[in-house]
Amino acid sequence: MNTFHHFLNELPKAELHMHLEGSLEPELMFQLAQRNQITLPFDSVNAIRAAYQFSNLQDFLDIYYQGANVLQTEQDFYDLTWAYLERCKAQNVLHVEPFFDPQTHTERGIAFATVINGIDRALKDAEQQLGISSRLIMCFLRHLPESAAFATLEQALPYQDKIMAVGLDSSEKGFPPELFERVFTKAREAGFLTVAHAGEEGPADYIGQALNLLKVERIDHGVRCVEDPALVEHLINIQMPLTVCPLSNIKLCVFKDMREHNVLELLERGVKVTINSDDPAYFGGYMTENFVAVADALPMTKAQAIKLAQNSFEASFLSDAEKAEWVKRLQQL
Ligand code: HPA
Ligand code: ZN
Numbered sequence: 001m002n003t004f005h006h007f008l009n010e011l012p013k014a015e016l017h018m019h020l021e022g023s024l025e026p027e028l029m030f031q032l033a034q035r036n037q038i039t040l041p042f043d044s045v046n047a048i049r050a051a052y053q054f055s056n057l058q059d060f061l062d063i064y065y066q067g068a069n070v071l072q073t074e075q076d077f078y079d080l081t082w083a084y085l086e087r088c089k090a091q092n093v094l095h096v097e098p099f100f101d102p103q104t105h106t107e108r109g110i111a112f113a114t115v116i117n118g119i120d121r122a123l124k125d126a127e128q129q130l131g132i133s134s135r136l137i138m139c140f141l142r143h144l145p146e147s148a149a150f151a152t153l154e155q156a157l158p159y160q161d162k163i164m165a166v167g168l169d170s171s172e173k174g175f176p177p178e179l180f181e182r183v184f185t186k187a188r189e190a191g192f193l194t195v196a197h198a199g200e201e202g203p204a205d206y207i208g209q210a211l212n213l214l215k216v217e218r219i220d221h222g223v224r225c226v227e228d229p230a231l232v233e234h235l236i237n238i239q240m241p242l243t244v245c246p247l248s249n250i251k252l253c254v255f256k257d258m259r260e261h262n263v264l265e266l267l268e269r270g271v272k273v274t275i276n277s278d279d280p281a282y283f284g285g286y287m288t289e290n291f292v293a294v295a296d297a298l299p300m301t302k303a304q305a306i307k308l309a310q311n312s313f314e315a316s317f318l319s320d321a322e323k324a325e326w327v328k329r330l331q332q333l
Pocket of ligand 1: 019022057064169170171172197200248278279
């Protein structure tokens with residue numbers, strides 16, 4: 001790590017786009033497979049890592065859902081979440097708003113309660129023991145039907161004290177946000193905030209749909225907004241946050257090379273972009289690795305790094321007073 005890399009690691013940051021199932025490192029996958037007597041289609045940690053070559057989102061999702069099969073008990077979900085939070089601590093990521101995909105687990109017969117209780121206990125322990133605050137986001141899998149999303153929303157209602165918002169993830173192309181307008185309306189009526197993946201592989205029009213039909217607070221990814229100049233202007237005017245995931249975008253071939261990534265260009269144009277890790281165990285790193293990859297390829301100034309960190313707190317679901325505290329702290333750097 002050079003001095004600037006060290007600065008990026010120590011910069012207080014918030015992470016707003018990270019799938020807990022995507023933080024399952026091969027080592028823990030192996031451990032949980034043994035604990036739960038599950039046979040993996042790999043015979044070593046190295047073989048798992050070697051399989052992480054993707055040419056698009058679906059390639060990745062196939063492996064990601066397979067990996068999640070080792071998660072069985074409440075303790076497994078606790079251990080998964082805790083391992084992520086320890087990484088956050090080491091990288092000075094002090095506020096997190098992670099996603100989880102209940103349908104990946106309930107479809108395999110794991111109880112919703114098992115998933116949410118394990119995750120929630122780790123998040124509460126992290127607040128106490130690591131000083132990391134959090135808000136949890138439940139995602140609907142968009143490749144599954146609307147009826148399945150409605151059933152999942154129903155299951156979440158008793159846990160509203162533990163879940164701040166709902167999101168939309170999985171295979172994007174062919175599954176536009178409009179398919180989930182009704183379930184998002186019901187979620188908002190129940191008191192959940194909303195976010196959605198849009199404009200990662202799907203077209204800029206999906207971003208418009210997420211804004212207009214799902215009434216999202218943030219767009220997850222959103223990098224294809226540049227294909228519609230009027231949309232970019234709109235995103236700037238309403239200061240709509242985009243939770244951009246640079247290493248993910250390279251691994252899934254959304255951009256060929258980090259030097260072609262548009263995150264700093266969007267930042268300079270006044271779009272409220274943030275940097276996030278998406279699925280850190282699969283894409284080559286956590287928050288610091290994402291900041292470093294952008295800084296090395298583009299390059300990034302210290303002022304830009306601070307602005308990205310400031311955006312991450314401002315785009316969070318923290319209160320205005322909490323946001324102001326973080327901004328003040330960052331402006332002293
Ligand atoms: N896009 C869509 N679905 C996902 C992703 C992603 O980047 N990561 C985990 N599920
Ligand atoms: Zn994602």
